[in-house]
Amino acid sequence: MSDAERSTDERESSERSRDAGEFEPIQVFPEAEEMDLRPGADDCYKCSTCDTNCPVAEVDDEFPGPKFQGPEQWRLKRKDDHDVDESVMKCSNCMRCDSTCPSEVPLSQMHNTARGEYVEQNMSKFSREYLRNRILANYRRLAPLAAAFPRTANVVMGLSITRWLGEKTLGITSEREFPEFATETFREWWAKRNGSNVSNPDKRVAYFHGCYANYNTPEVAKALVRVYERFGYEIVVPEQHCSGTPMFANGMLEDARRSAETNVRELASAIDDGADVVASCSSCSMSIRQEYPELFDVDGTGDVAANTWDAVEYLRVHEDLESALEGTSVGPEFDEFAYHAPCHARNQGLDGQTLEVLDVVEGVDVTDVGDSCSGISGTYGWKEENYETSMKIGEEMFEHMSEAGAAAGLTECPTCSMQMEHGTGYEITHTLEVLEAALVGPNAATEST
Amino acid sequence: MAIEDDVLVIGGGLAGAIAALSAADADRGARVRLVTYKQSTLRHASGLIDVLGYAPDGEGPLADPFPALEGLPRGHPYERVGIDAVREALDFFDGVVGDAYAGGHTDRNALVPTHGGTVKPTARYPTSAAAGLASDDRDGLLVGFETLPDFDAPLAAAHLEAAGVPFDCRGVTLRFPGIVRDDAKVTRYAHLLDRNERVGADALEEAAITTDGGEIGSRDALAAAVRDRLADETRVGFPAILGDERADEVRADLADALGVDVFEVPMGPPSLPGIRLEEMLYDALEAAGVRVTSGVPVVDYETSAGGSDRIARVVVDRHGAEIPHRAEQYVLATGGLVGKGIEADRERFVEQIFDCHVPHADDRYDWFVDDVFGEQPYARFGLAPDHELRPLDANGDPEFANLRAAGAVLGGYDYAAEKSGAGVSIATGYVTGTRAAEESG
Numbered sequence: 004m005s006d007a008e009r010s011t012d013e014r015e016s017s018e019r020s021r022d023a024g025e026f027e028p029i030q031v032f033p034e035a036e037e038m039d040l041r042p043g044a045d046d047c048y049k050c051s052t053c054d055t056n057c058p059v060a061e062v063d064d065e066f067p068g069p070k071f072q073g074p075e076q077w078r079l080k081r082k083d084d085h086d087v088d089e090s091v092m093k094c095s096n097c098m099r100c101d102s103t104c105p106s107e108v109p110l111s112q113m114h115n116t117a118r119g120e121y122v123e124q125n126m127s128k129f130s131r132e133y134l135r136n137r138i139l140a141n142y143r144r145l146a147p148l149a150a151a152f153p154r155t156a157n158v159v160m161g162l163s164i165t166r167w168l169g170e171k172t173l174g175i176t177s178e179r180e181f182p183e184f185a186t187e188t189f190r191e192w193w194a195k196r197n198g199s200n201v202s203n204p205d206k207r208v209a210y211f212h213g214c215y216a217n218y219n220t221p222e223v224a225k226a227l228v229r230v231y232e233r234f235g236y237e238i239v240v241p242e243q244h245c246s247g248t249p250m251f252a253n254g255m256l257e258d259a260r261r262s263a264e265t266n267v268r269e270l271a272s273a274i275d276d277g278a279d280v281v282a283s284c285s286s287c288s289m290s291i292r293q294e295y296p297e298l299f300d301v302d303g304t305g306d307v308a309a310n311t312w313d314a315v316e317y318l319r320v321h322e323d324l325e326s327a328l329e330g331t332s333v334g335p336e337f338d339e340f341a342y343h344a345p346c347h348a349r350n351q352g353l354d355g356q357t358l359e360v361l362d363v364v365e366g367v368d369v370t371d372v373g374d375s376c377s378g379i380s381g382t383y384g385w386k387e388e389n390y391e392t393s394m395k396i397g398e399e400m401f402e403h404m405s406e407a408g409a410a411a412g413l414t415e416c417p418t419c420s421m422q423m424e425h426g427t428g429y430e431i432t433h434t435l436e437v438l439e440a441a442l443v444g445p446n447a448a449t450e451s452t
Numbered sequence: 453m454a455i456e457d458d459v460l461v462i463g464g465g466l467a468g469a470i471a472a473l474s475a476a477d478a479d480r481g482a483r484v485r486l487v488t489y490k491q492s493t494l495r496h497a498s499g500l501i502d503v504l505g506y507a508p509d510g511e512g513p514l515a516d517p518f519p520a521l522e523g524l525p526r527g528h529p530y531e532r533v534g535i536d537a538v539r540e541a542l543d544f545f546d547g548v549v550g551d552a553y554a555g556g557h558t559d560r561n562a563l564v565p566t567h568g569g570t571v572k573p574t575a576r577y578p579t580s581a582a583a584g585l586a587s588d589d590r591d592g593l594l595v596g597f598e599t600l601p602d603f604d605a606p607l608a609a610a611h612l613e614a615a616g617v618p619f620d621c622r623g624v625t626l627r628f629p630g631i632v633r634d635d636a637k638v639t640r641y642a643h644l645l646d647r648n649e650r651v652g653a654d655a656l657e658e659a660a661i662t663t664d665g666g667e668i669g670s671r672d673a674l675a676a677a678v679r680d681r682l683a684d685e686t687r688v689g690f691p692a693i694l695g696d697e698r699a700d701e702v703r704a705d706l707a708d709a710l711g712v713d714v715f716e717v718p719m720g721p722p723s724l725p726g727i728r729l730e731e732m733l734y735d736a737l738e739a740a741g742v743r744v745t746s747g748v749p750v751v752d753y754e755t756s757a758g759g760s761d762r763i764a765r766v767v768v769d770r771h772g773a774e775i776p777h778r779a780e781q782y783v784l785a786t787g788g789l790v791g792k793g794i795e796a797d798r799e800r801f802v803e804q805i806f807d808c809h810v811p812h813a814d815d816r817y818d819w820f821v822d823d824v825f826g827e828q829p830y831a832r833f834g835l836a837p838d839h840e841l842r843p844l845d846a847n848g849d850p851e852f853a854n855l856r857a858a859g860a861v862l863g864g865y866d867y868a869a870e871k872s873g874a875g876v877s878i879a880t881g882y883v884t885g886t887r888a889a890e891e892s893g
Contacts, residue, residue, distance in 0.1 A: 050495070050496055050721045050722065051637070051721060051722040052491055052495045052496070052721070052722055054637045054639070054722065055495060055637060055638065055639050055722040055727060056491070057637070057639075060636075060637045060639065060640060061637065061639045061640055061643045062640075062643060064631070064632050064633055064636065064640070065633075067633070067635060068635075068637055071635075102490060102491070102746070102747035103490060103491040103495075104490060104491075105490045105491065105492075105493065105496075105790075105791065105792065106792075107490070289771075292770075292771035292772060292773075293771050296772075305772070308771065308772045309772035309773060310773075311772075311773070312773055316770070316773075316775070319453070319455065320453055320454075320455070320775055320776070321453060322453060323453055324453075325456075349746070349747060350747050351747065351748070351770055351771060352487075352745050352746060352747045352748030352768065352770050353770075354744075354745075354746060354747070355743055355744050355745055355746075359743055371738070398647075399697075
């Protein structure tokens with residue numbers, strides 16, 4: 004209850020008790036019984052710093068910005084005569100507003116909650132938009148099909164008729180090329196390899212590879228395995244579902260909760276067995292570390308969040324990565340890179356990490372292309388109605404990439420890498436692949452399966 | 453294994469950035485890291501660099517801040533570092549920002565019109581504000597926009613005239629061609645102009661601009677909207693939304709198209725001149741090889757074994773994972789009550805990371821006076837340092853041998869009343885960074 008709502012009598016009696024020397028601070032807000040972000044809303048003092056960081060508001064005249072989507076929306080809705088505004092669907096969930104707020108307002112948590120409520124209460128479950136978003140959000144469920152017949156899938160997905168149909172029937176932009184499916188998934192490779200080459204009860208990590216490294220870029224996942232084995236780690240690869248990132252962004256909170264339940268259960272059990280969790284995708288680690296504890300009360304969430312790491316960060320803290328990299332070099336296939344720090348790495352304080360780590364490796368030159376957002380934000384830039392906004396946001400990054408004087412890109416986020424490739428035509432590498440080349444050597448990639 | 457550096461600066465505002473730059477500059481061998489949590493209050497700041505606009509007793513506006521620095525009370529940050537250090541620090545700042553700032557040619561304060569139509573005494577100002585100085589006697593036109601209520605141009609113009617500026621000033625309010633939202637963000641205006649985005653025929657018509665047909669670039673469209681409203685004025689002031697990355701280009705194009713000088717009037721938060729200064733500082737940090745870790749807080753510290761008075765390492769919280777960071781020397785530049793380096797509850801004021809001593813009265817009813825604009829004691833609350841800017845404990849001894857503090861986390865001054873915020877941040881940032889680098893070697 005706020006001061007304004009308290010009756011005059013109540014206020015007077017507390018004035019009197021102060022005079023009597025018994026004044027106690029007022030409990031302004033009752034304990035929240037369900038999702039209630041009102042206290043967060045009242046921390047907002049309207050400085051609008053979040054708005055100046057929103058990549059969507061900068062290019063899209065229709066988008067009212069994070070301050071509206073969060074604190075203002077919650078105030079508007081207090082009297083139950085307002086629905087969540089549909090503009091929340093234009094938020095790309097880049098989460099940049101989170102690390103900007105000088106008052107620690109949980110902006111992305113508010114946005115995620117509002118979006119969930121909007122989809123639940125205001126979006127028709129029979130609409131094309133809902134169906135399309137559900138498909139995009141649940142990429143993890145479709146990917147196994149494509150991965151079972153990767154060559155066919157790649158051909159079919161690449162056909163212009165497929166892309167045309169995708170746009171006409173589903174609203175998935177025909178401007179983008181679908182990512183290629185690997186002919187062998189990471190998990191298939193892992194199974195054939197009989198798992199970890201190292202057995203070490205004292206140094207054990209559980210790898211959360213996420214969907215993309217499994218189905219589309221298993222070379223990233225294999226790089227992680229080889230780099231960690233080089234440091235003597237035993238790797239376990241638990242059962243896992245999608246991290247939930249695309250589901251949050253589409254307001255599919257129930258789908259995300261189901262995924263979170265699986266992931267928390269499996270990862271918690273690995274932690275019980277003495278492992279720490281590492282992830283190679285910055286959005287996966289973001290989701291487990293921040294969004295799970297913010298949105299779900301699944302048992303063990305806090306423990307899993309506190310024991311989940313970015314894969315490179317983990318090595319920096321638990322090993323002397325810098326010394327290990329001293330004197331290493333990589334071949335000409337890794338030469339000059341234009342590096343883009345994904346928003347979700349930035350929000351974890353990891354934006355400078357790749358440059359710092361690769362600084363000591365001979366033969367690789369990395370240029371940071373600055374703090375602009377790539378604009379794709381997962382499934383966001385795949386939607387027909389967002390494509391133009393997504394490319395406008397990305398324009399600054401594309402320009403900086405071409406000014407960087409490199410002809411290849413480097414990043415840790417799968418969808419940022421799609422956007423970087425789409426906007427510049429560059430081939431995009433993951434930091435772990437460079438570390439693999441430096442620490443394990445060029446022959447690693449030919450390891451027999 | 454901790455993340456290892458020689459100098460670790462905690463806080464990424466003006467004081468922290470200058471400290472890190474000074475440390476990197478003082479000793480080229482020192483490895484310097486800056487850790488910053490949320491974005492700094494530079495985004496609230498006008499971008500003006502004031503040193504001292506008013507004496508602590510209220511005298512002012514001061515024509516020259518330096519003579520007044522001599523008379524500052526013991527404990528004021530400028531008294532702690534000394535006037536020579538203030539001068540050196542300003543020279544250092546001038547070197548960092550180069551042509552982007554003016555005012556370094558003289559000790560005297562410049563008078564810059566603000567968005568409220570007041571005149572602020574300041575030591576340095578962005579070149580974008582240069583043509584707007586109140587000491588200049590050329591007549592001026594101020595242009596405001598219907599969708600940007602933070603700047604009421606006719607009111608600001610009237611206020612300036614009432615303040616006695618030596619020129620005629622007029623204000624007009626226009627539609628901004630290409631902006632439709634009532635609450636478009638300042639970054640949206642800046643982006644339109646930076647990119648010179650095309651403005652369609654409908655938007656031109658709405659802004660009452662006639663062209664030979666078809667769409668035109670937003671810079672031309674803005675110039676066209678202003679042209680008819682210009683009388684004999686030889687300079688035009690806009691709210692500070694004229695571009696971000698390419699602000700100089702935007703201003704030059706508008707000046708060319710209008711045939712008059714163009715300037716920006718600094719605005720309240722969120723402020724593009726503050727954002728541009730922040731970007732300039734971070735570019736300089738990158739160029740100087742300073743490692744920057746942002747978005748994560750320092751939450752704790754450990755001293756060396758045996759109850760030593762040296763900080764051994766600090767702990768950075770990354771979403772629950774605790775990442776140790778070790779350095780020889782530490783600079784605390786986390787800000788005051790606004791930046792949240794210091795927080796208050798009903799009992800006491802607390803410095804958030806090291807719990808350094810914050811001198812203040814025990815009874816909270818002695819923290820403030822009833823006159824809102826009176827001399828508020830709480831405005832001066834903050835750390836009390838020695839002459840090397842090491843925070844002192846309640847007994848007057850340094851809290852830690854290897855910790856210095858810079859910027860608004862320091863007490864002993866009221867930056868809002870004195871107009872001394874940026875100057876204190878630069879002077880104390882410079883001194884702490886330089887000393888930290890010297891001692892880290």
